[in-house]
Amino acid sequence: RKEVEQDPGPFNVPEGATVAFNCTYSNSASQSFFWYRQDCRKEPKLLMSVYSSGNEDGRFTAQLNRASQYISLLIRDSKLSDSATYLCAVNRGSGAGSYQLTFGKGTKLSVIP
Amino acid sequence: DGGITQSPKYLFRKEGQNVTLSCEQNLNHDAMYWYRQDPGQGLRLIYYSQIVNDFQKGDIAEGYSVSREKKESFPLTVTSAQKNPTAFYLCASKLIQDNQPQHFGDGTRLSIL
Numbered sequence: 001r002k003e004v005e006q007d008p009g010p011f012n013v014p015e016g017a018t019v020a021f022n023c024t025y026s027n028s029a030s031q032s033f034f035w036y037r038q039d040c041r042k043e044p045k046l047l048m049s050v051y052s053s054g055n056e057d058g059r060f061t062a063q064l065n066r067a068s069q070y071i072s073l074l075i076r077d078s079k080l081s082d083s084a085t086y087l088c089a090v091n092r093g094s095g096a097g098s099y100q101l102t103f104g105k106g107t108k109l110s111v112i113p
Numbered sequence: 114d115g116g117i118t119q120s121p122k123y124l125f126r127k128e129g130q131n132v133t134l135s136c137e138q139n140l141n142h143d144a145m146y147w148y149r150q151d152p153g154q155g156l157r158l159i160y161y162s163q164i165v166n167d168f169q170k171g172d173i174a175e176g177y178s179v180s181r182e183k184k185e186s187f188p189l190t191v192t193s194a195q196k197n198p199t200a201f202y203l204c205a206s207k208l209i210q211d212n213q214p215q216h217f218g219d220g221t222r223l224s225i226l
Contacts, residue, residue: 004155032212043203043217044156087155089215098211099144099163100171105155 003027004090006104014112017078021086021107024070029093033064033071036087038106044087047073078111085109116140119204119218125226126191126198134189134221136204142216143209145187149173150201162187163209191223199224 006023013019025033033050048055050062050071061074071090075082085106092100117138126132136145144163148156158171162181176195181187187206191198201222205215 032214034214041201043219046214046216049212049214096169099207099209100146100158100161101215103148103156105153 003102004088004104006086006088006107009085009106009108010110011107012110012112013078015078015080017111018074018076019078019109020075021073021088021109022070023072023088023090023104024068025090025102026069027090027093027097027102028069029097030090031094031098032091032101033062034089034101035060035062035071035073036089036103038085038087040085044103047086075109078109080111080113083109083111117204117206117216117218119202119221121221122219124221124223126223127226129193131190131192132223134191134202134204134223136187136189136218137185138204138206138218139185140206140216141184142206143184144207144215145181146205146207146215147171147177147179147187147189148203148205150203156203159189 035047036044037047038044050064054063059076063072085108087106088104089101120135146161147159160179162168178190203220204218207213207215
């Protein structure tokens, strides 16, 4: 099992749709989880951290399932501007690993008018 | 403006040449990172540094070198030993506390002449 795996893309959805991405991780010692957004030929930008109890930021909801070792990102009421690649990132556990992130390869989202 | 500045934005390397990519941050972040991103691939960790005058190899350190003489600066040298240097190079930094996300500079695109 790869360290961090994401849903294969691309996801093509109409404006206004709800879309969900999953990301599984293999290291049960991981403690920090993040979603990043990356536009074409740009740097990744932090979208949101993922907290144990789940968290919401406007149209975006992130959840963590430690038992099954995955995180999810839900986007409601998709906008054209949501079109991007979404990367999940998971830290490598405790000690020195806590400072390092492993990134998924990303899932490309295209929101269609 | 607070942030992470990478330069140059585009860089071309000749055969047998060493080139250095600059990364400067004024966020007072403790830890700094260098990643490489190839098309269709996730981010791969080259080197990281948690503190001044100390740095650690990441997953793909061969052919690269770094220094961390100042907290604000973490330059990456791509040596002639790196036979496939064409990629998008991303510098990131974070506060040392657990659960803090990494933030990225806007990247350097390196190509072979």
